Amino acid sequence: MKFLPVTLSLLEGFGISCIIFFFTLVFSLPLGLIISFGSMSRFAPLRWLTRTFVWVIRGTPLMLQLMVVYYGPGLIFGVAAFPKLTAVLIAFIINYAAYFSEIYRSGIEGVPRGQYEAGQVLGMTKSQIFFRVTLMQVIKRIVPPMANEIITLVKDTSLARVIAVMEIIMVAGTFTAKGLIWPLFYAGVFYLAFCGILTLLFNYVERKLSYFRV
Amino acid sequence: MPVLEVKGLKKRFGPTAVLKGIDFSLEQGEALAIIGSSGSGKTTLLRCLNFLELADDGIISVNGEVIYRGGAGSKFSDAEIRKKRLHFGLVFQNFNLFPQYTALKNVTLAGEMLAKERPDFRTRRKEILAEIEEGARALLDQVGLSDKLDFYPHQLSGGQQQRVAIARALALKPDILCFDEPTSALDPELTGEVLKVIRSLAEKNTTMVIVTHEMQFARDVSDKVLFMDDGFVVESGTPEQIFDNPREKRTRQFLERYNGN
Numbered sequence: 273m274k275f276l277p278v279t280l281s282l283l284e285g286f287g288i289s290c291i292i293f294f295f296t297l298v299f300s301l302p303l304g305l306i307i308s309f310g311s312m313s314r315f316a317p318l319r320w321l322t323r324t325f326v327w328v329i330r331g332t333p334l335m336l337q338l339m340v341v342y343y344g345p346g347l348i349f350g351v352a353a354f355p356k357l358t359a360v361l362i363a364f365i366i367n368y369a370a371y372f373s374e375i376y377r378s379g380i381e382g383v384p385r386g387q388y389e390a391g392q393v394l395g396m397t398k399s400q401i402f403f404r405v406t407l408m409q410v411i412k413r414i415v416p417p418m419a420n421e422i423i424t425l426v427k428d429t430s431l432a433r434v435i436a437v438m439e440i441i442m443v444a445g446t447f448t449a450k451g452l453i454w455p456l457f458y459a460g461v462f463y464l465a466f467c468g469i470l471t472l473l474f475n476y477v478e479r480k481l482s483y484f485r486v
Numbered sequence: 487m488p489v490l491e492v493k494g495l496k497k498r499f500g501p502t503a504v505l506k507g508i509d510f511s512l513e514q515g516e517a518l519a520i521i522g523s524s525g526s527g528k529t530t531l532l533r534c535l536n537f538l539e540l541a542d543d544g545i546i547s548v549n550g551e552v553i554y555r556g557g558a559g560s561k562f563s564d565a566e567i568r569k570k571r572l573h574f575g576l577v578f579q580n581f582n583l584f585p586q587y588t589a590l591k592n593v594t595l596a597g598e599m600l601a602k603e604r605p606d607f608r609t610r611r612k613e614i615l616a617e618i619e620e621g622a623r624a625l626l627d628q629v630g631l632s633d634k635l636d637f638y639p640h641q642l643s644g645g646q647q648q649r650v651a652i653a654r655a656l657a658l659k660p661d662i663l664c665f666d667e668p669t670s671a672l673d674p675e676l677t678g679e680v681l682k683v684i685r686s687l688a689e690k691n692t693t694m695v696i697v698t699h700e701m702q703f704a705r706d707v708s709d710k711v712l713f714m715d716d717g718f719v720v721e722s723g724t725p726e727q728i729f730d731n732p733r734e735k736r737t738r739q740f741l742e743r744y745n746g747n
Binding site: 384386387389390391392393394395396397398400404405408409412483484485486 | 536537538564565568569571572574575576578580582583584585586587595596599600638639640654655658
């Protein structure tokens with residue numbers, strides 16, 4: 273039985289998957305918010321530029337973007353490529369920021385104008401209205417679509433293998449090449465467990481926010 | 487001296503002139519009902535008084551002090567407008583309660599924010615917040631909701647939500663309380679409880695501007711009625727003058743349509 277060595281190798285690969293997952297989230301969540309402000313800007317050129325950017329990023333495969341980020345610098349500019357993991361993170365962060373920006377935008381635009389106006393006539397400042405009135409409503413609105421997107425991210429991390437980053441599926445594949453099928457299923461269990469935990473977490477957050485309705 | 491004086495108020499949205507020069511005044515303790523068909527500019531007038539829209543032209547004075555002068559060159563900072571609009575309170579057609587806060591918190595929230603600007607807030611924090619809460623409890627009691635303090639808006643009926651909204655507007659002690667069709671979003675059986683609260687405010691001589699489609703209510707509760715049509719004040723006077731002896735043809739036509747139903 274090679275159960276233990278397979279487990280250790282898969283864990284190593286899963287560690288890479290987790291690194292991609294966490295760093296992508298940490299950077300794309302705030303970046304997405306900035307992009308969403310751009311796409312809602314009253315300054316039309318900025319708005320159109322941002323929306324075009326979001327269209328391109330959402331309209332092309334992440335795998336393609338990944339390859340462009342990794343091979344682009346060398347083939348286009350003749351400079352050194354990013355380290356593999358860095359290239360993966362750059363592509364993932366930009367891609368997910370674009371998706372998150374649309375979620376933020378729908379959440380922010382979904383707050384009825386009357387909520388802002390009620391705050392205004394009560395003499396609140398813009399920042400008071402944002403933090404004390406609309407923010408919670410935006411959060412409540414965006415949790416379900418965010419949960420979807422974040423669970424998709426867990427599985428998208430496997431795309432990193434196209435530039436030979438040894439994430440968990442690539443590791444499992446090395447065993448399959450040697451004639452073992454079960455490490456593939458075993459890799460699937462890691463994803464299932466991770467997504468299961470995330471699902472529980474998001475359910476908890478949704479339940480915490482269920483005391484009010486928007 | 488009138489509490490509120492409006493002179494030559496004009497507002498246009500793009501090519502459409504919505505207010506074409508509105509004049510009226512209101513004495514302390516008076517209730518003014520504004521009637522007129524949809525699109526006549528009633529709501530825009532209220533929104534201009536509350537600075538949700540900025541009038542293009544005209545003057546708004548409160549207690550003899552000019553607080554707004556429209557026209558070229560007058561620009562106001564957010565902070566100035568914020569201070570000026572505290573002369574007015576506004577009760578919206580759709581209540582616009584904050585869904586994530588209880589009835590009590592809806593009433594106290596703005597007061598708490600404003601209290602932070604007081605110089606003695608740091609030293610007397612607890613006392614001040616207790617006073618604000620005490621006031622909010624009294625107001626919710628006044629609108630008949632002392633048993634709903636901890637309810638969230640979605641747990642309340644429309645009529646109850648609107649009564650919370652009235653308490654919320656009263657909490658900042660505005661000089662003039664404005665109502666924008668306060669019962670239009672309510673089921674008929676719920677309008678009564680809201681009208682009753684407004685009526686009791688009128689009995690306590692609260693200065694009010696009420697935009698309404700409830701003619702009987704306008705007649706009962708107001709000291710003065712203003713009929714608007716196409717961005718103008720067509721006719722104004724006591725409820726008896728307007729409802730029993732309207733001078734203008736347009737007023738008569740409007741009232742006939744209402745009485746016909």
